[in-house]
Amino acid sequence: MTHHDPEFQFCPVCGNRLDSSKLKINEPRRPVCPSCNFVFYLDPKVVACSILEMDSKIVLLRRGINPQKGKWVMPGGYVDRGEEVKAAAIRETEEECGVKTRTKMLLGAYSYSGQVPVVIVYVTQYVSGNLISGDETLEAKLFSEKQTPWANLAFQSTVDALKDYYAIKNKGGKSPADGDKTPKD
Numbered sequence: 001m002t003h004h005d006p007e008f009q010f011c012p013v014c015g016n017r018l019d020s021s022k023l024k025i026n027e028p029r030r031p032v033c034p035s036c037n038f039v040f041y042l043d044p045k046v047v048a049c050s051i052l053e054m055d056s057k058i059v060l061l062r063r064g065i066n067p068q069k070g071k072w073v074m075p076g077g078y079v080d081r082g083e084e085v086k087a088a089a090i091r092e093t094e095e096e097c098g099v100k101t102r103t104k105m106l107l108g109a110y111s112y113s114g115q116v117p118v119v120i121v122y123v124t125q126y127v128s129g130n131l132i133s134g135d136e137t138l139e140a141k142l143f144s145e146k147q148t149p150w151a152n153l154a155f156q157s158t159v160d161a162l163k164d165y166y167a168i169k170n171k172g173g174k175s176p177a178d179g180d181k182t183p184k185d
Contacts, residue, residue, distance in 0.1 A: 008031050008040055008042075011033035011035065011036060011038050011040075012038070012040070013033065013036050013038045014033060014035050014036045014038070016033055016034065016035040016036070018031040018032060018033055018040060019031070019032055019033075019034050020032070023039065030042070044111070044116055044117065044118045045078060045116050045117050045118070046078070046079040046085060046088075046117070046118050046120065047076055047077065047078055047079065047117045047118065047119045047120065047157075048076055048077065048078075048079050048085045048086070048088035048089035048092060048120050048122070049074045049075060049076025049077075049089060049092070049119055049120070049121045049122070049157070049158075049161065050074060050075050050076060050089045050090070050092070050093045050101065050103075050121070050122050050123070050124040051074055051107060051121060051122070051123050051124065051161060051162070051165050052074070052075055052093055052097065052099070052101055052124050052125075052126065053104075053123065053124065053125050053126065054099070054125075054126040054131070054142060055126075055142060056144075057142040057143055057144050057147075058074075058142070058143055058148075058162075058165075059074075059075065059097055059131065059140060059141070059142060059143075060072045060073065060074060060140075060141060060143050060148070060149070061073055061074070061075055061096055061097070061133070061134075061137045061138075061139070061140050061141075062137065062138040062139040062140075062141070063136070063137065063138065063154055064133075064135075064136050064137050064138040065136045067154075068154035068155065070138065071152055071153060071154035072149050072152055072153050072154060072158070073153065073154040073155060073158050074121070074158055074161065074162070075092055075093040075096045075097050076089065076092050076093070076096075076119070076121075077092040077095070077096070079120075085120050086103050086106075086122060089103065089120070089121075089122045089124065090102075090103065090124065093124060094129075095134050096134040096136065096137055096140070097129075097131055097132065097134065097137075097140050098129050098130055098131060098132035098134065098140075099126055099127070099128065099129035099130070099131055100126075100127040100128045100129050101124040101125060101126060101127055102124065102125055102127055103122045103123070103124050103125075104122070104123045104124060104125050105122065105123050106120070106121075106122055106123075107121040107122060107123050107161060107164060107165060107168075108120075108121055108160075108161060108164055109121075110156075110157040110160050110161060112156060112157075117157075119155075119157040119161070121157070121161040123165065145166050145169075145170075148162060
C-alpha cells in the first residue's frame with residue numbers, strides 16, 4: 001500500500017470491521033462489510049496535467065514536495081469531485097505556474113498496474129501572465145526537447161506523456177494540436 005491507497009478496516013456505513021472478499025471471479029478482492037453488505041470500491045484517483053507550450057518550448061516544474069521532491073514534472077494535480085478534468089488541468093497549471101492557458105487537445109491517459117492515479121494529459125497553450133513557481137514548486141522553467149531533463153523526471157506518466165508529445169510534434173514539425181495525427185493509446 002502507498003500513502004495514496006490506505007487500508008480501510010471499518011465500514012463507513014455501520015462501523016463494523018470489513019472483510020476481504022472476491023465478489024466476481026475476474027475482479028480483485030474488495031473490502032466488504034459482513035454486517036450490512038456494503039462494498040468498499042477503492043477507485044482510482046484522477047490527475048489532470050498539461051504540457052504547456054510557451055515560446056516554442058514547454059514548461060516543466062521542479063517539485064517542492066514529496067513524492068519525488070526536486071524532480072521535474074509537467075503542471076498538474078488531482079481533479080476535485082465534480083470538476084471537469086479539462087478545467088482541473090487549467091486550474092492546476094495556473095496554481096502551479098501563475099499563467100492562464102487554454103487547452104489545445106487531449107494528449108492521452110496514462111495508468112499503470114498497481115498504481116492508484118490515472119493521469120489525463122492535455123496540451124495547453126500560454127494565454128497570459130508571468131511564469132512563476134507556485135507554493136508546491138521549487139522552480140518553473142522552459143525547456144526545448146533537447147534540454148528536457150529526461151533522467152530527472154518525477155513520474156513515469158511524465159516520461160510517457162513527453163515522449164508521446166514529442167513523437168507527434170516531430171512527425172510534422174509542429175505542436176501536436178496543429179497537426180492531424182492522433183496520439184497512441
